[in-house]
Amino acid sequence: MCTTRKFAAVAGGIALTGGLLAGGAGAAGAAEVAPTAASDCGEGWYCVWTGENYTGTKAQIAGNNADLTVYPIFQKFKSRYQHGRNCDFKWFSEKNYKGNSGVIKRGSKLTGPEIRTIKSNKWVNCV
Template sequence: MRMTRKLAVMAGGIALTGGLLAGNAGTAGAAEASPQAASDCPSGWFCVWAGQNYTGHMQKVAGTNRDLTQYAVFQSFKSWYNHGASCDFKWFSAKNHGGSSGVVPRGYKTTDSASHYMKSNTWVNCG
């Protein structure tokens, strides 16, 4: 999914611009059909949903990923939740941890009418 415009979202005082997420050869789960709530995101994972209010297909990721472009939902999503066990989630707008980036604090979740994307990710501030 491509993002037609850039926008800023405040997440715990940290601005997220451009897209969201990026990764290395970590773990990504298969898209799941029609989750109904943010609570459907398992502990230890970062989850995105295609639709607003945690609806539509859900995609989840754990570990560091250099290329999330093979997972369609990461290329166009409207809801996200960092349900990481002990880390903040760092996304990148390009593969291989390139482009713009931002951090989604552990426990942060939101939904938006705009579509977002990410192409790679890592986990930071673990502790």
């Protein structure tokens, strides 16, 4: 998990993938989806949704990503689920692992009206 680098968005249960993330960090894609639940986030992923209560567009990432700003969903989401297999998720307020940061433990879920942003991430505390 800590060395895997992936990004995907899911529409109707079908994973859509596109080009590589900047710096070779993974594959990318996004699509509008019907209301879902946090349980739609597969094991090993950090998932975000544009709407509250895990609705709207869903995107998911695995691996370290130095620049998530190229994906607008990570600059404006309202729900998240950290479903990592064996690592915690460390987010940063700036690209290249800089700025404010915090660690989100495995299994953590959050939804609400506040808009959240992540500009880079690392997987930490791997067991």
